[in-house]
Amino acid sequence: MKITPLIGLEVHVELETKSKMFCGCPANHFGKEPNTQTCPVCLGLPGALPVPNEKAIESCLKIGLALNCRVNILSKFDRKQYFYPDLAKGYQISQYDQPFCSDGFVILDSGKRIGIERVHMEEDTGKLQHVVLDGKKVSLVDYNRSGVPLVEIVSRPDMSSSIEAKEYLKKIHEIVKAIGVSSADMEKGQMRLEPTINVKIENSININVSDSTKISDTPTISVYTPLAEVKNINSFNFAQQAIDFEIARQTEEFEKSGIEKSATNKTTRGYDSIKKITFLQRTKEEAKDYRYFPEPDIPPFIIENELIEKLRGELPLLPDQLISDLIGRGIDVKYAKIIVGNEEALSILNNYKDDSDIEPNKLASLLANKKIDTKGDIKGEYQKATKVGNTNIEELKSVVEKIISSNPNVVAEFKKGKTGVAGFFVGQAMKETKGQADPKTLNKIVIELLNS
Amino acid sequence: MKELHELSIKEVLDGYANKDFTCVDLVKHFQSRIEKYNKKLNVYLALNENALVEASNIDKEIAKNGVTLPLQGIPFAVKDNFLTIGMVTTASSNILKGYRPQYNATTIERILSAGAVILGKTNMDSFAHGSSTETSDFGPTLNPWNLGRLPGGSSGGSAAAVSAGLCTVALGSETAGSVRQPAAWCGVTGFKPSYGRASRYGIIAMASSTDQPGPITRFVEDSAIITEVISGKDPYDATSSPSPVEKYIKAISTSDLRGVRIGLVKEYLLPNMRDDVKNLILDAADKLRLLGATVDEVSLMDPKYAIGVYTVIQRSEVSSNLARFDGIRFGHDRDSLCEETKRRIMLGTYTLSAGYYDAFYKKALAVRTKIVDEFNEMFKSYDAIIGAVSPGPALPLGASKNQPMFGEMEDVLVEQSSIAGLCSTSVPCGFVDGLPIGLQITSDQLHESKSLMIADCFQRNTDFLKFPDLNETI
Incomplete structure (x- = not known):
């Protein structure tokens, strides 16, 4: 029996624009007094209308470009309808069949290419707080987060291990940070992860053949276990654990039940980070019909080539490009990988790029190993650390x-x-x-x- | 000598400038008429308690600097789906009973900046769902021409207020016919600007892709003045048009219609239409010819197809737009939505559901495109098309009851133009059985000048704008 996991990922990234997606309220909601950053639009009051934030759309396009996507010339917003108390309008403005960006990819260190299906834009919801007030259990709604711009990055199910999934996520995280559209702070919920997992199981078939015939390849039969989507994970390690748990669970489940993937048996699961298990939330029969339709309050977009090229021009060197750039400057791969994730170290390295007194790889080694005080006089620190001793x-x-x-x-x-x-x-x-x-x-x- | 409630905007402003009367005089005049007639007609749902204070401030301003604003001291009636700070706004639905908005609609901001005084908020079909004002949770408005008749809707309160002389002018809103049809049934002028010409911000949404505010007035000229004030790009409405606003008042001052090309739509003379109604439309066509216009008989898609398209699109959008009234906020449970509203939410939810979307919503959008294309072709050769606004005069009270498609049947002649986002004037063109009939003059998107100019010239050269004798009807 051969087991191949098939893993796809949906990643939500909260953008750090000045204002929200469809109104002028500040988008930075973290730690703010509840309901102090609201207006008729993000409260969903009668008569209020959404006006799209162009900066947020540009950030979304930049993410798409950084992920090697095609920017679609024609795009539009749609309404995704469902009821939840934190959803002010009774629908979320999202993108259904015409996302801003499609068909990109990320290349893992192994050279494996992970496809990206789409990168689209939507708005965040409010937040429920379940508290005890005057001795009574109540649920309160904080709308500060309502309408904060979100970019959703949807991969193809191209990953076949939790390690690949984690590497993919780290790359997305680095790229988003590198282009400066979000600090993607996992603890603040600025990046949320939703893996979809199933397993391909291949069994060889035993056929009795006469001695005279020889079959070069043993025939196999492959089956797929039902899809499970794990919702709202906020750490790479939890994502990895959830995926591993699912692979084991699905394999075991299949051996017991023999139930294969079908069009109707996808399930939605949650992840319990304390027990380190996933648990069933919804089956497809209970799945919502979101009744998507084009958002009539926002005219469709025609994205001009000029804008695409302008945004492409504004992209900084991306982590993978930076690593090869650093390697080209004589820096060890191991140091280069550490340094691309550290903005300060990177800028120090760049500042002394042309200084003949400084050997790049030595400085990189010191920075990567945190051997010098980066707040001090760098050149002095460098010389002290690499000082050539008595040679008499x-x-x-x-x-x-x-x-x-x-x-x-x-x-x-x-x-x-x-x-x-x-x-x-x-x-x-x-x-x-x-x-x-x-x-x-x-x-x-x-x-x-x-x-x- | 005209009475104060009979005056046009220009005449009121002249009156102020000449110190013939003050804004306080005018507001008091309307208040006493409202006191006298509103109970019976059920036009106003809420009155502006500050109206006299605002009027007196305007008088002071005029005494100091003279008349400087286009709507200075003009008393307005405003449909109850326009959000107004300080005045309860319900869209005639119990689910918003007692709701005090935190902000003004953009159109309200604009008329107030132009000097208007709001007298009060007028009755309408609940959430604008209807063409009778009978679906209002606060009782129907009666037609000032005949108290046994409906005023039309959904802006029935605003049309009746203008007709009965309970305001100088009014604001209504139209999704398909809601300005033009009540104006026709109440014997006044209604103007629906092109979709996107005036901001929708702060107007409780019915169907977002066709909603549009518009004036209801006695005179076409007044509609032109108000449209000029409320039109233009609004940073709060992404669908508002950035194209510059024409000077409609200048554009309409024409003494004849020489060189104007008009299409009389054959299909709008419905097979089941009464001959006397048909004849009024044909007479109007002759009048326009006399004024110098060429009027040709033209052909469009059978308007019955528009009913299906409009019903699907509108119900779909309604089901979505009303989702925010979920019973958690605004103080009332969803039980307080009326039958018609519930019906629309149900139908719209159905047409957007998986498996039905393609058959209904998508199909409707495809036909909508076809309708738009047909109009584009038509307006290559014509400045306007004309026809009746409504298949007949005002129907008796109760006519809409147990008729889920009442509105759509009554609005059959105005739905095509609404779906296509065109601009259109409804202007009185005669009477049958003592009830007014309206002529629609519809022009291409953002060609409001053409529609208003033709309607104004027609109105100045005909004598169909009359006041009902309230002492007789009430």
Whole structure:
């Protein structure tokens, strides 16, 4: 039996625009007094109308471009209708069949290409707070988040392990941060993850064949387990755990029930990060019919090529491009990967790009290993850290000779073939010179003298 | 000598300038008429308690600087689906009973900046769902021409207010016929601007893709003045048109219609239409010819197809727009929605549901495109098309009861133009059985000048604008 997981991901990213998606209220809602950032539009009051935020749309297009998507010339908003107390208008403005961006991809370090189906724009909902007020259990609605711009990135089911899924998510996270449209802070809920998982199970078929015929490939039969979508995960590790749990659960379930994927048996599940399990929320029969239809309050969009090219021009070097750029500058892959995720280290590295006194890989190593104080004088710090020690051979020789003569036992060991003890002399000499000796030179002298 | 409630906007402003009367005089005059007639007619749902204070401030301003604004001191009646700060706004639905808006509709802001005084809020079909004003949760409005008759709707209160002389002018809103049909049934002028010409912000939505505010007035000229004030791009309405607003008052001052090409739509003379109604339309066509216009008989798609298209699109949008009245906010449960509203929500929910969307909504959009194309072709050769507004005169009270398609049947002649987002004037063109009949003059999108100019010239050269004798009817 061969098992291949099929994993797709929906990622929601909250944009950090100045104002909300369809009104002028501030989009930054984190930690604000409830219902202080609202207006008729995001409260869904009678008569209020949405006016799209162009900056948010541009950010969405940038994400699409960074993910190698096609920007669709024709696009529109749709209404997605469902009832929930935090949904002010009784519908969410989203995009159904004409998203802003389609058909992109992300390339994993292994070279595997993960397809992106679409990148579209929608609005966030309010937030429910279940609290006890005057001794009574009540649910309160905070509309500060209502109407905050969200970009949804939908991948194809191209990932086949939780590790690939995690790498994909990290890449999306880095890209979104790199283009500066969101800090994608998971703890603040600025990036939310929803994996959809099922498993392909292949079994070989045992056929009795006569000795004279030989079949080169054993015939196999493949089946797929029912799809499960896990909702609202807010950490890469939880996503990884949820996916692993699902792969195991679905395989086990299939062995018991033999139920295969069908058009009607997709389920929606939640993730319990304490018990580390997923649990059933809804079956397809209970799934909502969202009754999508074109949002009549917002005219459709025609995205001009000019705008697309302008936005493409504004994109910074993306993490993968940056890594290859750094490697091209003589920096080790391992340092480059750490540094692209650290804005400060990256800018320091760039600032000393053309300084002939600084060797890029050395500085990268120091930055990656947090060996220098980045708040201090970088050049001074660098020189201190990489300072070339005393190279005066005569001076060092006399120090080493003294140590050798006072440690005949160790010398004897060396002569017996225990060459590792050379380190002892280097260490002692270093101590003697208060660390001022140049290690390379010192090493050379020690070996020379021990062998003489 | 005309009475104060009979005056046009221009005549009122002249009166102020000449110190013949003050705004306080005029507001008091209307208040006493409202006191006298409103109980019976049920036109106003709420009155502006500050009207006299506002009037006196306007008088002070005029005494100091003279008349400087286009609507300075003009008493307005406003349909109850326009949000007004400080005045309860319900859209005639119990679900919004007692609702005090936090903001003014853009159109309200604009008429107030132009100096208007709002007298009160007028009755309408609940959430504008109807063409009779009978679906109002606060009782029907009666037609000032005959108290046994309906005023039409959904802006029935505004049309009756103008007809009965309970305001100088009024604001209504139209999704398909809701300005033009009550204006026709009450014997006054109604103008529906092109879709997007005036802002929808702050008007309780019925069907977002065709809703449009419009004036209901006695004189076409007054409609032109108000349209000029309320039109133009609104940053709060993404569907409002950025194209510059024409000077409608200048455009309409023409003494004849030489060079104007008009199409008389054959299909709008419905087979089941009374001959006397048909004859009024044919007479109007002759009058327009006499004024110098060429009037040709033209042909459009049978208007019955518009009923299906409009019903599907409108109900779909209604079901979505009313989702916010979920019983959690605004203080009343969904039980307080009226039967007609519930019916519309149910039908719209059905037409948008998976499996039905393609057969209904998508099909309707396709036919809508066909209708738009047909009009585009028509307006290459004609400045306007004409026909009756309504198949007949005002129907008796109760006519809409147990008739789920009442509105659609009564609005059959105005739904095509609404679906296509055209502009159109309804102007009185005669009487049958003592009840007024309206002529629609419909022009292409953003060609309001043409429709208004033809209607104004027709009105100045005919004598169909009359006041009902309220002492006789009441």
